[in-house]
Amino acid sequence: MIKLNIQKTLTAASGKMNLHVKTTIEKYSLVTLYGKSGAGKTSCLRIIAGLLTPDSGSIEVDGKLWTHIDNNINLPPQKRNIGFVFQDYALFPNMTVAENLRFALNKNQDKKIIHELIEIFELGDLQFKKPETLSGGQKQRVALARSLVQKPSILMLDEPLSALDYEIRHKLQHYILQVHKEYKLTTILISHDISEILRMSDKVIELNQGKVVKQGTPDTVFNYKEFSGNIQLTGIVIAIQKQDFLYILTLQIGKDIVKVVANENEGENLFIGDTVILASQAFNPVIHKIG
Amino acid sequence: MNILKGKIENINSNHQLSIIYINVNNNRLTAIIIDTPKTSKYFKRGKEVQVIFKETEVIIGKGISHQISMQNKIEGTIKSINCGDLLCKITLKTAVGDIVSIITSNAVKQLGLEKNTLVTAMIKTNEIMLSE
Numbered sequence: 001m002i003k004l005n006i007q008k009t010l011t012a013a014s015g016k017m018n019l020h021v022k023t024t025i026e027k028y029s030l031v032t033l034y035g036k037s038g039a040g041k042t043s044c045l046r047i048i049a050g051l052l053t054p055d056s057g058s059i060e061v062d063g064k065l066w067t068h069i070d071n072n073i074n075l076p077p078q079k080r081n082i083g084f085v086f087q088d089y090a091l092f093p094n095m096t097v098a099e100n101l102r103f104a105l106n107k108n109q110d111k112k113i114i115h116e117l118i119e120i121f122e123l124g125d126l127q128f129k130k131p132e133t134l135s136g137g138q139k140q141r142v143a144l145a146r147s148l149v150q151k152p153s154i155l156m157l158d159e160p161l162s163a164l165d166y167e168i169r170h171k172l173q174h175y176i177l178q179v180h181k182e183y184k185l186t187t188i189l190i191s192h193d194i195s196e197i198l199r200m201s202d203k204v205i206e207l208n209q210g211k212v213v214k215q216g217t218p219d220t221v222f223n224y225k226e227f228s229g230n231i232q233l234t235g236i237v238i239a240i241q242k243q244d245f246l247y248i249l250t251l252q253i254g255k256d257i258v259k260v261v262a263n264e265n266e267g268e269n270l271f272i273g274d275t276v277i278l279a280s281q282a283f284n285p286v287i288h289k290i291g
Numbered sequence: 292m293n294i295l296k297g298k299i300e301n302i303n304s305n306h307q308l309s310i311i312y313i314n315v316n317n318n319r320l321t322a323i324i325i326d327t328p329k330t331s332k333y334f335k336r337g338k339e340v341q342v343i344f345k346e347t348e349v350i351i352g353k354g355i356s357h358q359i360s361m362q363n364k365i366e367g368t369i370k371s372i373n374c375g376d377l378l379c380k381i382t383l384k385t386a387v388g389d390i391v392s393i394i395t396s397n398a399v400k401q402l403g404l405e406k407n408t409l410v411t412a413m414i415k416t417n418e419i420m421l422s423e
Binding site: 225226227228229230243244245246261263266279281282283284 | 292322323324325326331333334343346347373375376377378380391393417418419420421422423
């Protein structure tokens with residue numbers, strides 16, 4: 001378990017911000033940090049990773065103090081056993097995929113892990129290629145594999161999927177969940193995508209202006225609701241048109257665009273960019289085979 | 292959305308499907324779902340649920356006696372009618388609370404619906420969703 005109680009004054013574009021995060025993260029859980037840009041999510045990750053030193057507070061991991069500012073304890077990043085993946089893949093361009101992975105090995109570490117990761121992430125066909133010849137999704141698979149070479153106990157993912165299109169995202173979410181379970185990781189993810197968070201996380205910590213404003217299971221944080229309709233999708237409102245007492249909403253659901261009619265009091269409370277649940281009875285849609 | 296609060300009175304399941312009988316202020320409503328008490332712990336007798344249906348799925352019949360396959364019939368009087376060019380929004384006062392229906396303006400004219408008309412709101416069993 002990670003016990004976190006940290007404070008740091010950050011200088012953001014809008015001025016000084018006091019980051020104060022107090023929370024606990026269960027061992028082997030997948031936790032998402034959620035919030036607007038500039039809320040302090042990345043700084044929080046960097047502090048846990050030891051890349052940034054808090055002004056005060058402590059970080060305790062499985063009973064061991066990683067940071068305790070009052071007692072002058074602050075372990076360097078390499079002693080924290082953390083894997084890190086960023087939105088940009090940060091691969092070495094002059095090395096092949098396999099070389100990128102091997103470069104992350106510790107001295108005297110068994111090379112078996114490289115084969116294992118190549119297997120899990122299905123990199124066999126790509127292992128002798130240079131990163132520049134790979135697609136975004138492939139590069140991120142390599143970056144994920146590389147972050148696990150040293151067998152970390154904590155995996156940190158800073159919006160790793162936000163530059164990728166929907167199908168590739170789905171595939172990578174699957175890889176992440178697979179290694180999260182297989183390597184018994186405690187995973188901390190930063191994400192803006194509510195459907196991704198609902199699918200993946202055990203817990204959500206919502207930050208705003210450096211403070212924890214909500215935390216709990218994704219259902220409670222996002223006011224998720226289950227309908228008996230059997231068809232339940234999450235989408236984003238991309239257009240709102242009013243006609244008489246009706247609203248015609250255009251929603252993006254995955255890569256599809258759908259239009260839905262909503263009544264006045266539902267439509268009045270919606271804004272472009274809102275995430276919504278679309279629910280329908282299983283009896284209503286018609287099916288037409290196209291492939 | 293029309294949202295009514297009720298309690299599950301009975302469940303009739305067969306293979307994948309269940310018909311759920313809900314008591315809403317002593318009116319019996321029915322919903323059909325692809326779930327059974329085995330596949331969802333959430334459908335149990337006595338459980339409080341929200342009964343949800345869309346305004347555009349509420350059929351209006353004039354008067355109170357209709358020989359019709361519709362299982363969910365709720366009597367009420369028209370509280371207000373608000374018409375656009377094509378559609379009208381009708382709010383009914385009923386024993387289970389206010390119910391809103393959206394039907395065509397033509398239908399309102401044909402039936403001669405106006406404030407205080409006695410009507411029956413009807414909703415097909417498969418248009419009703421349940422939620423906690």
